[in-house]
Amino acid sequence: EDYQAIVLDEVDSTNSEAERRIANGECTPFVVLSRLQTVGRGRLGREWHSPQNGNLYSSFAFRPQISPSQMSLFTLWMGINICECINSLCQVSCKIKWPNDLHIDGKKVAGILTEARMEADIVLNVVLGLGLNVNSDGADWPAELKEIATSLSQSSGRTFDINKLVSTLTGRIAIAYKKLLDGSHRTELKERWSRYDTLNGKEITLLQGESRISGTANGIDSNGSLIIERPDGTRYLARAGEVTIEKK
Ligand code: BTN
Structure with missing residues (x-):
């Protein structure tokens, strides 16, 4: 599968760049990569620290023609595929924290920010932003980040070829996207998710x-909702939100 790759030295945010290119009529799918971002965005309006430090800042753009209600499955499905791809390529054990953070040994190694433009009952386009900490040694990270974040190289003691990582990830995302369009992700998601689910039973x-x-x-x-069993015996299905694990 050929995804056109746009490689930049610097950009405000690869998600914003992908959205501008979609608005200009660029053919999808494509991927935008940048060595650094000046205004990297995280979920819930947060900032994504994005200096030039050997980490990956990437955005994949699609026009999937799915309904808005399928958006959360889209993100979870892409997240689990990215998780599996990193594990097999880099020989690490990434896990996924609902809805779409990737963790190694309890520290965050990647975040995903999907942004969709919708009209009436259809998703016009989706940008899936992936920030993956690859070769950063953490020296440039603020103290509060060092506590909670890691990189592939910090957790494995090795360095990684970012071009190879990007091309493998892109191939994997292309396959995952095809499966999503033909509906086969519905039968595969739950089982694959449960193998890497950091929250299960916690x-x-x-x-x-x-x-x-x-x-x-x-x-x-x-539907991709998180199932929470409450102490009173009832069950809550969470469509969105931020989860913290209770320390014992
Ligand atoms: C999160 O909060 O965990 C999601 C972080 C997503 C960061 C990536 S980096 C590439 C893309 N461009 C952005 O501005 N954000 C995403």
Whole structure:
């Protein structure tokens, strides 16, 4: 599968660049890569620290013609494929924290930010942004980041060829995208997810705006919602939110 690759030295955000190119009528799918971002974005309005340090800042652009209700499955499915691809290529053990953070030994190694433009009942385009910490030694990271983040090289003691990583990831994402369009991800997602699910069986708290829901995480349902078993025996299905694991 040929995904056109746009390689930049510097950009505000690869997601923004991909969105501008879509708006200009560029053919999808394509991928935007940059060595650094001046305004890297994270989920929930956060910043994504993006200096030039051997890390990967990438955005994949699609026009999938799916309904808005399929968007959360889209993100989870791409996330699990990215997780598996990194594990087999780099010989690490990445796990996935719902909805789409990748962790190694409990520290975050990658984040995914999907942004979609919708009209009425159809998704017009989707940009899947992947920030993956590859060769950074963490020296340039603020102290609070060092506590919670890692890179492939910090966790394995090796350095990685970022071009090879990008081409392998792109091939894997192309296959995953095809499977999504033909619907075969529906039967595969749950089982593959459960193999890498960091939250499974843990006591967690879900933050949704002002409300908090606590209980035991029990995998995902067929829509990609996080299943939380509450102490009173009821079950809560979370479509969105931020999860913290309760320390014992
Ligand atoms: C998260 O908050 O975990 C998601 C982080 C996503 C960061 C990536 S880096 C490439 C792409 N461009 C952006 O501005 N953000 C995403």
